[in-house]
Structures are given as structure tokens and as C-alpha cells.
Amino acid sequence: MARERLYLFDTTLRDGAQTNGVDFTLADKLAIAGMLDELGIDYVEGGYPGANPTDTELFGEKRKLNTTFTAFGMTRRPGRSVSNDPGLAALLDANADAICFVAKSSDYQVKVALGTTEEENLASIRDSVKAAKAKGKEVLLDCEHFFDGYKGNPQYALACAKAAYDEGARWVVLCDTNGGTLPHQVEAIVSAVCKVIPGDHVGIHAHNDTEQAVANSFAAVRGGARQIQGTLNGLGERCGNANLVSIIPTLKLKKEYADQFEIGVSDAALKKLSQISHALDERLNRAPDRHAPYVGDSAFATKAGIHASAIIKDPTTYEHVAPEVVGNKRKVLVSEQAGKSNVLAELERIGLTVDKDDPRIARLLDVVKEREAIGYAYEAADASFDLLARRTLGKVPAYFDVSQFDVNVEQRYNAVGERVTVAMAVVKVKVGNDSLISAAEGNGPVNALDQALRKDLGKYQDYIKGLKLSDFRVRILNSGTEAVTRVLIESEDESGDRWTTVGVSPNIIDASFQALMDSIIYKLVKSGAPA
């Protein structure tokens, strides 16, 4: 059976730009448009030409995109003619393949927010669509407040959509502007609309205010709509827009949708989805959501022991799709809850082959459990687990020994009367028969200790030259009566590899020292340094 075409419309660069904390530069917009094009998105809404300098400039740029690059803007203002509306003129003149107009489709909004008549609003829609068609553009109408409008006055909401469709708009898009409509309501209303306007001219624009933007998008498709609007990673005002990164794999991988619909995203492009999602976060300088469906670092991570043993027998047990098809990876975590199979899987991943009945496996598991009970967190600290496993299997050389360290933080007034805080550390290290003492300053006690520790490690110095501390996280745990400090340190080296180590102690300096030591020793093991 021939599959129906379902279209994807991305508004990351327009509605996504409304996200609290997001400010796209021109370079950002161009790069993101490129990613969306690579992914196979049918329509990319670039912005609102005329509304701000970035967007005006964006539509002045030359493009080499397959996608239908779309400009967003308002229909002509009430009481003006098309030829006498500079905002509309800028929109019509923009270098865009399509124009997406926004118009209110709720009688209440027309009255309260626009202060005009229902008929004038309809005329504005008709005139604007007509003018854009005359310019040779493909036209879309975003029907703002459609669902709330429809609940109050279905005739008027429909009339707005129909006005655009009758004038030749390719799409009328039903917007759940405040995000409050529930999936069963969306499905019912879209079904009713599709009796009047053919579904292959109807789109859905959902927001996540009840955490159901994805479900609302699918509900609309089930009601007959054939275009989904959304954003990468669900960016957008308030709680965000429908997340295309979650919608795309469901359309491609869930049989019911895959059998019925064809979309512009190829299997090869789908494999890039995780990378594209993370690249957007990198650009926005924020940590990717580890728990994001399909693409998150933990989306295919298993912690529970019973689950892990089942997953090794048959991955489909706990995986609804195969991680590789969306460019993600399976992960079996080692933790207090871990079973033997988690540990075995992890040992295999780090390249240690051990027989599954080796008694040292049970011992390692006991050590992990004991140490996690006092605050260590091995699932987050891959490198510390690696070392613990190697030590239990008797394989880590005693490269060097820190026999003593001393860290000092002093706050006082300096010679010109300013209050200053100074941190210094001294470290005494034995490497073979050499006894080395190093001292360093730092912007805090841990930084000073880190500097001193890495200043001189004798014959190992060359191995750790490229080592860098890239993140430092601290948590105070109340395990029983004593408060202890857990420090997680992320390191990276010259090859771009990253690893995390952990330390736990009532004393934050001691905990940091443990994590720093693990990081250095991990680097030496990794580099094959001689004992």
C-alpha cells in the first residue's frame, strides 16, 4: 500500500528563539538551518524578517538548502490596506520560499487583544494570503489560539482557517497557543476540522504546558492532520514546543506510523539524530538532557541488576527500539543496585576479560556495594570504577606514592588594604627512589592541590602533560550520622578523551585528593606508563 506523505515543519529558529535564555546569533541560525536541512525537515522557519536585525539579515543571506525556507509574520494590520502596511511589505519582499502568517482565530482574542471586528480579521487573512500568492510564495496560516477559540466558537475558528484555505494557502496550522489542550480534545477538534478542510492541508502546532506536546501532535495526526510543527529538543517559550527529536523516531520506528506515513527524514539521517540534538545544546552552551527520549545519554542506560541480566540475554526486553538507529548507545550502569551481569558487561566494555564464575567478580561487586553505601558513585565515575576493577583483579602498578600534602587558605588584608584570599599547596611524592616536593598556588584549595600534584611526577611527568581538569562537582551526603562530601572530577586529555573520578570523605580536600589521584592514575594506565 502506498504510504501517505507527512510533513515536518521546524520552528526552532522562530518559536524556539522565544525560549527563556536563548539568543541566537546569525551564525547560530545559519548553522541550525543547516542541521535541519541535513536531517530532512520539509520546512524550516527562519524567523520574522523586519522584526529584528538578525532575522532581517538572515533572509538577506544566500542559501543552499533543500528545505522550504519560511518567513514568519503577521497578516496585514486591521484597518490598513495591503499596500499601506510596511510590516507586511517587508515580509512579502523577504527572500523566503514560503510565508507563514499568524492570525488570531478566536473571536475573544480578535476582540480583546486585536480590538477589531471578526469580519475585518477574516478580510485581513484573505488579503494577506492573496498578496503572498501573487508574489509566488507558498503560504501557510498559523491559526493562533485555534483550540481555545474553537471550544468557545467553532464556527468562527473554522471560518478563519477556511478563509486562508479558500484563498490558496497550502497549509492551515492549528495552534494550541497556551498549551492547555489535552490529546483527546485535540484529536476530536482536528477530526472536525478535517471534515471541512482536507487533512493534507492541515497542520498542528503544540506546546508542552501539560507535558503532552508530543502526544498532542500525534493526536492531531490521528485526527487527520498531515503537518507537524515543532522544534529541536523541544525549545520554545514557557515549557517549549513539540519536540521533533522525539517525534521523528516514533514516526520512523513505530510500525503503525511507519506503515502509514512517509517523511522526509531518511534512515541515514535518523542515525545522526543524537548528534544533531547534542550539537544544538553545545551551541546553546547547555548540558544535554541525559534523560531525553531516544537521544539522551541515559535513554538506553540500565541500572537495575535484574534488568541488566535480561538485557544481556535479549536487548529488546528493555529497549523499545535499537539505540544504534538513532545514533545512540546502550549503557549498563554499575551501582549499589547492580547485579553481576552489569559488572561483567562493564568489564567487557573496558577491555578486561574475566570468566563469569571467577570469584573476584563477586568480590568486586561487594566492594562496589560497600563503597557506594558510604557515598561513592561508580555509575557516574567510570574511571574510578575502571581502577577499582583493575585493582580487584590485581592489575594496577604502584606508580608513585604521595606521602604527605598540606593545603592552606588564608584571607587577610594586603599591603594596599584590599581583602585577598590566597590558596597554596605543598605535596611530597615518592617516585621509585626519588622523593619530590612541589608547591603551587591556585584560585582555591583544590586547584592549588591539583597544580602542586601535577607539577613534578618525575618519570611520569610526560604522560600527564596533556591532562586537564574540566569539571568539579560536589555533594554533601548525610549517610547515617556523619555528613560526608562526595567529589566528582571530570578530566580530559590531549586526545579529547574525558573521564570521571570520585572521592568521598568527611573532608572535602581529602575527597578531592582521592578523585585527583584516580584521575592521574587512570591516565597513566590508559597511556600504558611503565610501573
Place this chain on the structure above:
Amino acid sequence: MARERLYLFDTTLRDGAQTNGVDFTLADKLAIAGMLDELGIDYVEGGYPGANPTDTELFGEKRKLNTTFTAFGMTRRPGRSVSNDPGLAALLDANADAICFVAKSSDYQVKVALGTTEEENLASIRDSVKAAKAKGKEVLLDCEHFFDGYKGNPQYALACAKAAYDEGARWVVLCDTNGGTLPHQVEAIVSAVCKVIPGDHVGIHAHNDTEQAVANSFAAVRGGARQIQGTLNGLGERCGNANLVSIIPTLKLKKEYADQFEIGVSDAALKKLSQISHALDERLNRAPDRHAPYVGDSAFATKAGIHASAIIKDPTTYEHVAPEVVGNKRKVLVSEQAGKSNVLAELERIGLTVDKDDPRIARLLDVVKEREAIGYAYEAADASFDLLARRTLGKVPAYFDVSQFDVNVEQRYNAVGERVTVAMAVVKVKVGNDSLISAAEGNGPVNALDQALRKDLGKYQDYIKGLKLSDFRVRILNSGTEAVTRVLIESEDESGDRWTTVGVSPNIIDASFQALMDSIIYKLVKSGAPA
């Protein structure tokens, strides 16, 4: 019309504990159980007694909770009798009001993962439910892999659920274990189940792997289920469980659900939802999701522009519910007015009366904005905001001055060859004309500094005798190019009052010192100590 009772079951402490990066201590579990109880959750699943030391200890604790405190565990192992299964015995003996058993309900899983027969699995369910009933417990059965099982072999999946129901289980809970089932499938399957088992004995346990856990939960309710399982903030393995923080307000505030169902969460408790959601994140030391539906910092935030002016005319335009009812706030970004009224409200709360046109209000607002931009968090640090406000209004005496401090941490071998870490601090304080020097040891540098600082404050010593540091939280922030450390310190005094102070610096000791100083000065202000 009488409304039907819909039940909420929270598994934050059990399934939520599977979250990658989450490790609850006993104190965490007790505190979170308290929050859930306060919220009015019907069932709180505490954990898996016998599986790890924390959970075993948890079920040994005395409780004063209204909720039905539930222990989770497996049905008896295949091939064993009830009396010969130590895991089951530990579960039956746990101090719990209810037991939630988990059992596979997919013929494929029974064969592949359990390696037993379909009949033996049914017998295990029956025997386990019977044994728990005999112990006087309320019983639930989590039907693992129910939806995937049902798709392949509906008879067997139903037989598993029915076996538990027929033996007197209060609830059979249908689990979408790998999170891959779509809402319309959930609704259809739950409807079919509710023809065999009355819906007021059927629950739903959904996961977020297609970003539809919330929608799946509602789909099940529409299919007839009357219990929803979920977690706070959607914690849980992989992409998380259904998010009760999003589900509860929709049930309470959306007319269709509110008219049909009654839940255990009162209107007053609903007002605490934002606070409870944020408190959980604080405890996990992670930043709350700004875009979280209902409770996120940006959930009711509008960026300046057409939306903002419409929202001032009529908030319902872009707000599907009123922010106050879930304890959240409207935010119009880049709006002086919003900030000013917040500050005024906060000043009134702490008992400082200032005219709203007083120019010092604008100055205070500027200082707050500047300091928050570099990492201070006054929303979390009530006492530091209080002092900042009093200082801007010129009302905090200079009780004493710390002219110098010195903190030292040393690690070395002691006389008997053990490795020891010693932390010491020296503090020089001027109180009036007296210059006082105190030194103290501590289990870490901050503790030593705290001890030394409070050892001798001259005439103020009596005021701070009952002061105690009760919590200490650290986060590393990347503000611009420099990483800075933010320290939040919670203190309490002899009257049981608690307050939080904040310090920010590249140096953790300096940041801690700021927060400690604020805490002491706040206590002196609060106690009316003379200048």
C-alpha cells in the same frame, strides 16, 4: 454527581532510584517520603527491602505517615515454595503497609528471561499474593512487560493480572516496562483489561521513552484504570517514569478530569507543588528544569513582545492555568515592574515596610540582579536576601569584623603509620575594641573555619550558642569564562528556626566564609543583639 476516586502511587524512591546519577541516602528517602505524604499521595513505594542496606534500613525505621507505605519485591522464585524463599520472606516481614510484587506478564519474557513455564509463573503470582494477604498486607501486582506481552499473547498477559486479582490483590498495575507503547494502544488495551478486571482495581505504570508517559497515564485512565504510578519530576530509569508533578495539576485543574475524579491532593497541597518539585532537585543537587510544565521557573514566563502586552491585558491569553494555584509565579521577562513588585512582596514578608516609590527599592533590585548574574541565588537563600535588603536600607549594625583567617588541611602518616587528614583554622576577630584570636580543628576546612569563627565572639557569644549548621550544598557554576563556586548553608537555632545563606567565589573556602558570616549576622539581627 459524585466523583470517582482516582489513586496516585509514587515510586520515586524505588523506580526513581534507578535514575542514572541518583543515589538516595536513608536521610534522602525519609525526607522525600515526608514530602510525598504532605502532598497527599495515596501510596509511597519506599524501596526493595533486602536488596540493599539502605532499603532494608528504611523499612526498619519508625514512620508517622498517612500514606500507604509500600515495599517492592519479586514474587516467589520459580521452583521454590513460599516458605523456602528468603527474598520473599524478607519482603513479607518488612515493616510495610502494602507489598507491591513485580511479576512478568509476557509469555516470551517468562520463557526467555525467567526460564520457567507459564503455569509456574502464574502459580508464583498466586502463592505470593496469598502469602502477603495472610500477613495482613494490602497487595499490588506490577505486571511487568504487560503491554508488549498483551500485544503478543493477550490471554496470558490477562491471566497473570487475573491470577493476582482473583487471590485478592487490591491492584493490578499494567506496566509499559520499556516505554515503547503509544497512547492510543494503551487506551485500547486498558479498555480490554477493564472488561475482565474492574477498572478501580487497575493501575498504569508508564515510562517516558517516546516522551508520552504523561499522555499514556491519561490514556489508561480514559480506558478505565483508576491508579496512576509515577515519580516526582519524572525521575526514573532511562528517560524516566510518568511525571506526577505534571499529572497532578492536570487532574486537579482541567475541568474534564476535575469534574470526574477526586484525588488525595488538596488545593492547599497543590499550592506547594512547585516548592516540593524544587526541593527534590535541591536534595539531588541538580538544577531544576526551568521549562518543566506547571512548576518550572519559565513555565509562566513570557518574553517581551506581543505576548507580554497581551498577557498584561488578560493573563488567560497565554496561561492555560493560573500560576499561583501550583505555587508558581508569572514572569514577564525584561520587565522592571514584575521585579519591583516581587521585591516589595518579599520585603513585606520579612517585615520591612518601605514605600513603593522609595528609590532604594530600585537600587536593591539592581544589586540583586547584578549579584544573581555572578552566581548568587537569593530565592534559595532567604537570610542572605534579608541581610542584603536591610543593608541597602541601611539597617545592619557592624557587630564585628573578621580581619584575618587561615585554614589548613594536612594529610600525612601519623606516629602509628596510619594516614590521617587534619583540618585546622585560625580566625582573628575584632569586636568593639577587643581583638580575639580563636583556633579550632574540624573534620574538614569549612567545619574548622565554622568552629573557630564561633568559638569566641566576645559579647555576642551568648546569642550564637544555639546556632547549628544543618546543611551545606556546593555547586560549581560556569558564569562566563570563570568557574565559580556557590555555597548554600542552612543553619538552625535553639528555637527550631531554619534559614539559608549564600556565598559565591572562585575559592570554595571564601564562598563558605561568606555564607557562614551571613548566617551568624542574620542570627544576631534576628535575636536583636545590640550594635
